[in-house]
Amino acid sequence: xxxxxxxxxxxxxxxxxxxxxxxxxxxxxxxxxxxxxxxxxxxxxxxxxxxxxxxxxxxxxxxxxxxxxxxxxxxxxxxxxxxxxxxxxxxxxxxxxxxxxxxxxxxxxxxxxxxxxxxxxxxxxxxxxxxxxxxxxxxxxxxxxxxxxxxxxxxxxxxxxxxxxxxxxxxxxxxxxxxxxxxxxxxxxxxxxxxxxxxxxxxxxxxxxxxxxxxxxxxxxxxxxxxxxxxxxxxxxxxxxxxxxxxxxxxxxxxxxxxxxxxxxxxxxxxxxxxxxxxxxxxxxxxxxxxxxxxxxxxxxxxxxxxxxxxxxxxxxxxxxxxxxxxxxxxxxxxxxxxxxxxxxxxxxxxxxxxxxxxxxxxxxxxxxxxxxxxxxxxxxxxxxxxxxxxxxxxxx
Amino acid sequence: xxxxxxxxxxxxxxxxxxxxxxxxxxxxxxxxxxxxxxxxxxxxxxxxxxxxxxxxxxxxxxxxxxxxxxxxxxxxxxxxxxxxxxxxxxxxxxxxxxxxxxxxxxxxxxxxxxxxxxxxxxxxxxxxxxxxxxxxxxxxxxxxxxxxxxxxxxxxxxxxxxxxxxxxxxxxxxxxxxxxxxxxxxxxxxxxxxxxxxxxxxxxxxxxxxxxxxxxxxxxxxxxxxxxxxxxxxxxxxxxxxxxxxxxxxxxxxxxxxxxxxxxxxxxxxxxxxxxxxxxxxxxxxxxxxxxxxxxxxxxxxxxxxxxxxxxxxxxxxxxxxxxxxxxxxxxxxxxxxxxxxxxxxxxxxxxxxxxxxxxxxxxxxxxxxxxxxxxxxxxxxxxxxxxxxxxxxxxx
Numbered sequence: 001x002x003x004x005x006x007x008x009x010x011x012x013x014x015x016x017x018x019x020x021x022x023x024x025x026x027x028x029x030x031x032x033x034x035x036x037x038x039x040x041x042x043x044x045x046x047x048x049x050x051x052x053x054x055x056x057x058x059x060x061x062x063x064x065x066x067x068x069x070x071x072x073x074x075x076x077x078x079x080x081x082x083x084x085x086x087x088x089x090x091x092x093x094x095x096x097x098x099x100x101x102x103x104x105x106x107x108x109x110x111x112x113x114x115x116x117x118x119x120x121x122x123x124x125x126x127x128x129x130x131x132x133x134x135x136x137x138x139x140x141x142x143x144x145x146x147x148x149x150x151x152x153x154x155x156x157x158x159x160x161x162x163x164x165x166x167x168x169x170x171x172x173x174x175x176x177x178x179x180x181x182x183x184x185x186x187x188x189x190x191x192x193x194x195x196x197x198x199x200x201x202x203x204x205x206x207x208x209x210x211x212x213x214x215x216x217x218x219x220x221x222x223x224x225x226x227x228x229x230x231x232x233x234x235x236x237x238x239x240x241x242x243x244x245x246x247x248x249x250x251x252x253x254x255x256x257x258x259x260x261x262x263x264x265x266x267x268x269x270x271x272x273x274x275x276x277x278x279x280x281x282x283x284x285x286x287x288x289x290x291x292x293x294x295x296x297x298x299x300x301x302x303x304x305x306x307x308x309x310x311x312x313x314x315x316x317x318x319x320x321x322x323x324x325x326x327x328x329x330x331x332x333x334x335x336x337x338x339x340x341x342x343x344x345x346x347x348x349x350x351x352x353x354x355x356x357x358x359x360x361x362x363x364x365x366x367x368x369x370x371x372x373x374x375x376x377x378x379x380x381x382x383x384x385x386x387x388x389x390x391x392x393x394x395x396x397x
Numbered sequence: 398x399x400x401x402x403x404x405x406x407x408x409x410x411x412x413x414x415x416x417x418x419x420x421x422x423x424x425x426x427x428x429x430x431x432x433x434x435x436x437x438x439x440x441x442x443x444x445x446x447x448x449x450x451x452x453x454x455x456x457x458x459x460x461x462x463x464x465x466x467x468x469x470x471x472x473x474x475x476x477x478x479x480x481x482x483x484x485x486x487x488x489x490x491x492x493x494x495x496x497x498x499x500x501x502x503x504x505x506x507x508x509x510x511x512x513x514x515x516x517x518x519x520x521x522x523x524x525x526x527x528x529x530x531x532x533x534x535x536x537x538x539x540x541x542x543x544x545x546x547x548x549x550x551x552x553x554x555x556x557x558x559x560x561x562x563x564x565x566x567x568x569x570x571x572x573x574x575x576x577x578x579x580x581x582x583x584x585x586x587x588x589x590x591x592x593x594x595x596x597x598x599x600x601x602x603x604x605x606x607x608x609x610x611x612x613x614x615x616x617x618x619x620x621x622x623x624x625x626x627x628x629x630x631x632x633x634x635x636x637x638x639x640x641x642x643x644x645x646x647x648x649x650x651x652x653x654x655x656x657x658x659x660x661x662x663x664x665x666x667x668x669x670x671x672x673x674x675x676x677x678x679x680x681x682x683x684x685x686x687x688x689x690x691x692x693x694x695x696x697x698x699x700x701x702x703x704x705x706x707x708x709x710x711x712x713x714x715x716x717x718x719x720x721x722x723x724x725x726x727x728x729x730x731x732x733x734x735x736x737x738x739x740x741x742x743x744x745x746x747x748x749x750x751x752x753x754x755x756x757x758x759x760x761x762x763x764x765x766x767x768x769x770x771x772x773x774x775x776x777x778x779x780x781x782x783x784x785x786x787x788x789x790x791x792x793x794x
Contacts, residue, residue, distance in 0.1 A: 007456045012626040019619050026612030059404045059453040215423030218668055222416050225669055229409040242405055265665030271615055272622055272666050
């Protein structure tokens with residue numbers, strides 16, 4: 001064991017620094033994730049150089065990303081999808097299309113190669129609803145109509161975002177005629193998603209009696225972990241990103257998560273591993289690339305990400321009044337893990353440059369920081385009348 | 398992410414194989430741990446060669462060992478130590494001394510170098526009480542006097558075994574006059590153990606109000622993980638093994654484990670990581686070293702380990718009758734994780750040869766397999782009269 005001090009040392013140091021910055025950010029009422037990334041920026045190789053993550057740490061970070069997306073999938077209750085219905089689907093679709101188009105067009109106009117433009121555009125797509133859910137939860141507004149539309153749309157958004165990432169990652173990892181390839185990988189990603197959405201939960205249901213007969217302690221957890229690792233690897237094998245497999249593995253187990261008590265236990269693994277992912281993410285950010293031109297680009301990309309999501313998600317609910325539209329749109333603005341992972345996949349496969357990577361991190365941080373205060377203002381009135389409104393608006397859906 | 402397929406592939410393969418063998422062993426009513434080790438032997442580099450664990454996997458295995466010992470520590474309730482009192486302490490002390498002396502003497506008599514003899518002897522020391530506890534639990538006999546003596550002695554045995562490992566690991570990692578060095582490392586290990594046993598729980602107690610004010614979600618779990626990693630690293634730094642730090646970190650949090658719900662969550666991390674440790678353990682076992690001479694040695698060492706523990710732990714309770722003595726002695730016979738880790742530390746620091754490593758794995762497996770059926774026979778009569786006896790014998794203590 002003595003042979004691997006440096007690994008243990010990095011493990012300790014990164015965990016403590018990431019969590020320390022996370023705690024400071026939480027106290028400032030900022031997202032902890034941004035603190036963990038900042039820790040990587042500051043003490044990583046491009047910052048103080050205190051920790052240069054070794055290959056083993058990068059591998060641990062990868063497993064961290066897998067568990068992160070596994071927990072995201074586990075959190076999604078398929079019944080949520082049914083209850084919110086079409087409105088949420090339209091919100092999600094428009095909220096994906098507009099940012100993608102805006103991002104892609106802007107990147108091309110700035111003479112970035114199409115591949116890089118695609119990656120940055122995909123990274124602009126995926127909403128991270130955790131922050132919104134937390135704010136609305138704190139205000140006791142999760143049962144209001146806008147909140148339910150947001151949460152439903154976020155589910156579709158996650159799934160569609162994953163399929164999009166699957167397509168893009170597939171395109172990078174293969175060579176061939178561009179359009180044929182695009183078709184093939186799109187079909188592949190769609191087929192994977194459909195199988196996982198509709199067939200996999202049934203397989204899990206059928207496994208149940210067998211699981212209860214198994215002699216291994218905690219058999220459901222073990223099987224869930226094995227399937228998570230297996231699908232992550234399968235996703236890589238068919239040319240998508242590992243996290244896509246992990247996400248859909250989570251979805252497949254979501255129904256049984258409460259019954260098998262999976263959530264707190266998978267979350268514990270995630271609590272241990274995710275900080276390494278966010279730290280490594282920050283450690284790879286070279287602040288040196290931020291010259292005047294890139295800062296301007298970063299600000300424009302962030303504004304585009306903000307406005308396109310606000311508009312895209314607001315428009316489908318405009319007939320419910322502009323206030324509801326603004327609430328829904330603003331609730332969908334924060335970006336998060338998925339966008340960051342897209343950028344990291346791009347950087348690792350050399351599909352995007354360090355500058356484009358920096359753009360995505362800037363955009364993610366900006367949208368995540370800008371949305372919460374504005375959300376609070378928009379929802380302020382409802383917060384007062386919340387208990388009465390909740391039932392009324394809920395039944396109006 | 399694509400760049401690290403092989404890591405993800407090994408992660409998946411090892412996890413599934415280890416758990417598969419674990420499940421088969423459980424169904425055969427054998428310890429799952431031995432199944433996980435066998436998986437490593439069979440498909441590892443010295444077996445079918447299907448998986449040659451990479452450096453990253455070895456690092457993961459090391460973290461697995463750390464969490465394994467962290468959970469062992471978490472399980473120990475300091476009040477257990479008080480309730481069983483002196484009898485258990487004597488049982489533990491005699492049960493450590495006799496196997497150590499026998500093992501050391503035999504290894505020296507076979508012309509093994511003193512360092513190797515020391516490591517093998519230390520590996521023969523530590524009882525793994527899990528199997529015994531499970532058998533007695535199944536028979537509903539955990540409240541009988543022999544059971545309580547065994548469980549109490551196992552706690553002392555763990556702690557003393559850890560101190561012994563600390564001393565031995567310290568001796569290997571340093572150079573200097575042997576006797577002075579022995580004194581220094583013994584004092585170091587003792588001081589570490591005493592601080593962790595008596596001072597650390599108080600620190601944890603004092604941290605409590607602060608923890609509840611923290612903004613980070615799951616703050617107690619995060620702090621426990623950070624301290625586990627920190628003490629593991631500290632243990633390596635002062636020349637002991639990482640797992641010693643992890644074990645005592647677990648002890649320090651044991652009191653608060655139920656309140657902070659640490660157990661199921663740390664166990665989940667352990668469920669994920671420990672299989673890698675056991676698999677790697679098996680993968681390092683070169684069956685090729687088992688020639689006729691080594692098999693004879695392995696059988697003798699196993700018999701010595703069996704008899705010395707039976708006698709050592711039986712003698713201090715002989716005045717309660719030879720039946721009680723036999724029960725207590727047999728309950729302490731199974732060896733487990735700690736012995737295996739001692740052997741692995743020895744192999745990694747090149748303190749012991751592949752043959753000596755094979756001896757330890759053989760001895761651990763043999764004692765673990767031999768004890769359970771004999772235990773069941775010894776406790777058979779009590780099982781019938783258990784409910785009545787439990788109260789009576791319990792009050793006699």
